[in-house]
Amino acid sequence: MAEINLKDLTIKKAHESLVRGDFTALELAEAYLEEINKRNAELNVYLEVFADVRDQAKAADERLKSGQDVDILTGIPMAIKDNILIKGRIASSASKMLASYTATYNATVIEKLQERGVVFLGRTNMDEFAMGGSTENSAYGPTKNPHNSACVSGGSSGGSAAAVGGNLALAALGSDTGGSIRQPSAFCGTVGLKPTYGTVSRYGVMAMASSLDQIGPIGKTVDDAEIIYNAIRGWDRFDSTSYNLAQPASAEGSGEARKFKIGVPYSFFNQGGVDQAVLDNFNKMIEKLKALGHEVIEVEMPNLHYSLACYYVLMPAEASTNLARFDGVRYGAHVEGKDLLEDYTKTRGEKFGREVRRRIMLGTYVLSAGYYDAYYNKANQVRELIKRDYTKAFETVDIVATPTAPTPAFEIGKNTSDPLQMYLEDIFTVPINLAGVPGMSVPTGKTETDLPLAIQIVAPWREDKNLFALGKIIESCR
Amino acid sequence: MLKREDIDNLANLCRLQLPEDEKDKLQKDMESILAYISELQKAPSLAEEHLSENYYLRNVMREDSEPFASGENSEMILSQAPKRKDNFFAVKKILGEK
Numbered sequence: 390m391a392e393i394n395l396k397d398l399t400i401k402k403a404h405e406s407l408v409r410g411d412f413t414a415l416e417l418a419e420a421y422l423e424e425i426n427k428r429n430a431e432l433n434v435y436l437e438v439f440a441d442v443r444d445q446a447k448a449a450d451e452r453l454k455s456g457q458d459v460d461i462l463t464g465i466p467m468a469i470k471d472n473i474l475i476k477g478r479i480a481s482s483a484s485k486m487l488a489s490y491t492a493t494y495n496a497t498v499i500e501k502l503q504e505r506g507v508v509f510l511g512r513t514n515m516d517e518f519a520m521g522g523s524t525e526n527s528a529y530g531p532t533k534n535p536h537n538s539a540c541v542s543g544g545s546s547g548g549s550a551a552a553v554g555g556n557l558a559l560a561a562l563g564s565d566t567g568g569s570i571r572q573p574s575a576f577c578g579t580v581g582l583k584p585t586y587g588t589v590s591r592y593g594v595m596a597m598a599s600s601l602d603q604i605g606p607i608g609k610t611v612d613d614a615e616i617i618y619n620a621i622r623g624w625d626r627f628d629s630t631s632y633n634l635a636q637p638a639s640a641e642g643s644g645e646a647r648k649f650k651i652g653v654p655y656s657f658f659n660q661g662g663v664d665q666a667v668l669d670n671f672n673k674m675i676e677k678l679k680a681l682g683h684e685v686i687e688v689e690m691p692n693l694h695y696s697l698a699c700y701y702v703l704m705p706a707e708a709s710t711n712l713a714r715f716d717g718v719r720y721g722a723h724v725e726g727k728d729l730l731e732d733y734t735k736t737r738g739e740k741f742g743r744e745v746r747r748r749i750m751l752g753t754y755v756l757s758a759g760y761y762d763a764y765y766n767k768a769n770q771v772r773e774l775i776k777r778d779y780t781k782a783f784e785t786v787d788i789v790a791t792p793t794a795p796t797p798a799f800e801i802g803k804n805t806s807d808p809l810q811m812y813l814e815d816i817f818t819v820p821i822n823l824a825g826v827p828g829m830s831v832p833t834g835k836t837e838t839d840l841p842l843a844i845q846i847v848a849p850w851r852e853d854k855n856l857f858a859l860g861k862i863i864e865s866c867r
Numbered sequence: 868m869l870k871r872e873d874i875d876n877l878a879n880l881c882r883l884q885l886p887e888d889e890k891d892k893l894q895k896d897m898e899s900i901l902a903y904i905s906e907l908q909k910a911p912s913l914a915e916e917h918l919s920e921n922y923y924l925r926n927v928m929r930e931d932s933e934p935f936a937s938g939e940n941s942e943m944i945l946s947q948a949p950k951r952k953d954n955f956f957a958v959k960k961i962l963g964e965k
Contacts, residue, residue, distance in 0.1 A: 448956075493943045564947075629927035677961040709881065718956050724950030729959040731884070738884030746883055747896060750874075753881045754897070764904065770913040818944050 393420045395556040400613045403559060404461045407453055408672045414453060414464030418446035418508050421466045425510070432533045434542075434551045435470055437479060438511040447507045452506050458762055463506035468558035470549050471512040472519055472595040473604065475499050481483045482595050483527040484517045486721045486740040489621075496593020497628065498562060498604050498621040505620055510558050513548025515741045518712065519597045521545050522814040525805055526744040533801070534576060536840055540798040543573030543702055545609065547840065550577040553607050554841070556823045560617055561607040566597050567700055568794075568818025570605045571830035571845060575793035578832045578841035581607045582861065584819075585851050586825035588634050589618075590625030599630075600708035600821040601700075610858035611831060632849055639721050649859050651678065651785035652688035656754050658817065660694075670842040671792045678865045688786060690778040696820040701812060702768035703823070704753050709752025712745070747808065776824045779849070788859055789847040790816045793830040797840040821847055829856040831863045869898055 393412055406412055412420075422442060429435050432584030435831025439445075450462035469475065472482040474492035476499075481487040495503070502509075516526035523530040524547030532547040534540040541552040546563030548608040550570075553561050563570040572579025581603045589604045606617035624633040640729060653675065658668075679685050717723035717736030724735040741749070755764035782789055795816055804811040821828035828847040837839055844863060848855040875893050878885050885893070940956060948958040 476878060489913055490947060493940065493947065518885050626929070629929065683916045692910065695907060695910045698904040701900060701904050702907065713882075718958055720944075720947035721949070728963065729961055730882075733882040734879075734884035737882050738886075741883070743889070746881075746885065746889075747893060749881045749883060750893065751897060751900060753877055754901075757877075759881070763908070767907050767910070768904075771907055773913055774910060808896050809933060812900075812903075 393417060395420060395424060398559060399467055399610050400461065400465055400560060400608070400616050403465060404463075407464050407844075408459070414449040414508060415443060415446040417464060418442050418466050418510070421510055421558060421612050428535075428555060428557060431538060432535060432551055432555060432557070433514055433530050433554065434532055434548045434557050435468070435511040436481065436483065436514050436529055436548070439478065439488060439509060439865065442466075442508060442510055449506045457736075460505035462502065462615055464508060466508045466510050466559050468501065468510050468513045468552040468561040469499070470546050470561070470563050471484055471508035471515050472564055473499065473562055473597075474593040475512075478512070480512065480595070482518045483515045483524075484530055484740070484742065484745070485528045486715055488528075488722065490721055492593075496604075497625045499593065501621050501623075510552075512545070513552055513561065515548055516545035516744070518570075518595065518708070518745050519545040520708070520744050520748055522568065522572055522811055523547065523799075523801075523804065524573075525780065525801065526742055528742055531801055532841075534798045537798065537838070539800055540840065541576065541710050541801050541806055543576035543794070543798060545569040545573075547576075549572045549607050550579050550581065553577065553579045553609055559615050560609070562604060562617075562621075563607050564594050564597075564602060564604050565822065566603075567704060567822050568599045568815045569608060571818050571828060572794045572814060574607055574830040575832075575843035575845075576798040578835075578840060579607050579609060579781035580832070581605065581830045582614045582618055582853075582856065583821060583828045584618060584622065584853055585634070585827040586822075587630050587632050587825075588622045588851070588853065590623070590628040590631045592625055593829055596711040598704040599711065600707060602705060602821070611829075611857055613865055614829070614860075616855045634853070636717075647858055648682050648684070649678075649787045649788055649855075650684045650686070650786045651675075651790050652686055652782050653790050654690040654693060654782075655687050657690060657693045658791055658795075659731055661794065662816075663812065666797060666836045667792045667795060667842060670834050671844060673861065674844050674867065675790070677863070681862065681866060683862075685852060686786065688782045688789065690782055692771065692774040692778050693820050696775055697812065697816050698824055699768045699771040699775065699823060700815070700819040701751070702764045703772065705748040705752030706756050706765055707752070708748040709756070712741070712749055715741070772823050775820055779824045779826055779847075783849040787848070791845050793817060793843040793845040797836050797842060817845055821845075822829070827853040827856055829860055831860045833863065833867050839855055869894055869901070
């Protein structure tokens with residue numbers, strides 16, 4: 390079998406090799422299975438490696454051999470977050486509640502990837518119901534960082550980011566409600582995109598906070614993320630918040646020659662609490678971009694520092710509502726009680742993990758009579774103010790940039806006893822979900838101890854294409 | 868300030884049976900989280916009418932059409948139920964004896 394260099398492989402390179410016949414989709418899949426076999430026991434990236442990976446790869450090879458209907462993604466091995474439904478396969482959201490739940494339909498993103506002949510390697514670990522920033526809330530143990538197994542992979546899409554960062558998959562899908570694609574991407578050295586809200590259908594992703602959730606790609610390069618994004622986006626009749634975005638234009642300077650005007654909200658993150666290595670690395674990248682002729686100015690976004698408080702009202706409010714569907718009656722786990730009410734309370738009390746229970750309690754509290762105005766209504770107003778901060782910033786700049794996360798990957802167990810400390814990990818990523826704008830994390834280097842660091846770039850609504858253009862420039866000069 | 872009975876009441880509303888020892892920790896955690904989110908009260912006010920401008924709050928209507936064929940997915944869906952009786956989800960009786 391041909392030796393495949395997984396480390397330097399990209400989707401484009403893999404595709405060219407598959408078409409040229411350097412290796413087959415089956416050989417490519419087997420190369421990944423071998424890596425998974427070697428490292429998954431230690432890293433805990435996959436909750437399940439699918440038994441039919443070879444069959445999927447053979448089907449892709451048939452397609453490649455016939456030369457008919459060949460797509461750039463045909464035969465490309467991908468990992469899928471455990472909260473995205475693939476019909477006939479288990480999707481557990483890393484929860485005991487859904488330990489043996491078998492999906493009864495395909496998520497729209499899965500349909501789209503299947504049509505193109507993607508090979509699904511397996512389902513990846515995550516924080517239970519996507520609630521967390523380290524995968525330590527998984528009912529199946531944390532995913533370890535492929536760059537340092539004493540550290541977390543980030544979360545909640547930690548398994549997906551670790552799979553790509555550790556070469557256990559060529560690319561992956563994650564979901565992002567408050568940073569769950571971007572923050573683990575920063576920790577694992579991958580590119581992670583949270584698209585504009587509505588550009589990718591949410592049909593078939595388990596709902597956490599519906600007004601914030603978005604599916605997106607995790608790849609090794611900006612180009613890989615762009616290829617997957619273009620494959621999964623588009624209006625879907627099963628998601629009424631989705632819409633068609635005009636084809637990303639290659640017109641007017643979207644190439645490398647384009648000079649961007651970048652805004653940095655320095656007062657938002659120069660208030661302490663940000664790791665010095667993160668700040669130094671960020672400032673160095675900003676200097677490099679300036680040297681390339683991009684203009685960098687400071688932008689005032691005075692309401693951004695309310696983002697996390699706003700998020701921790703709206704997200705639990707929506708999550709507690711969405712998770713009301715788990716009643717032990719229609720699907721998922723069931724714990725026997727003395728009457729119907731106790732069936733509910735025991736099933737939910739025993740099968741939801743600690744963080745999920747905490748957020749259900751919090752959400753119910755902020756929505757309860759007497760507190761609704763002070764919390765939920767106020768948070769909705771603040772959300773609008775945050776959105777206006779972006780509207781105003783984008784009147785003068787093309788991109789807003791910050792670090793992706795305030796720290797590099799931290800040690801497993803470091804933040805588990807203090808939920809608020811864990812929540813602060815999301816500080817730079819949540820404003821993007823609240824505003825609905827697109828954001829992407831791009832690796833920008835490493836710490837002295839070899840942990841990845843990243844920049845987060847944010848574009849105006851529906852201008853996702855600018856993230857790819859600038860992202861590629863960042864990749865070329867890091 | 869959250870009282871212990873608030874936690875009990877909330878857990879009841881949430882349909883969550885919580886172990887006693889978890890309630891203490893939960894009370895403490897929620898207090899610190901609520902103190903943090905109370906920061907919101909310091910944010911500027913915004914008139915109610917501006918909220919309707921939110922693009923994510925628009926209403927989307929569609930025709931109620933193209934239904935699945937009756938029974939097409941029933942078996943698959945029912946097979947996921949913890950308890951079923953024929954083509955129904957089975958639950959305990961709702962009316963009590965009290």
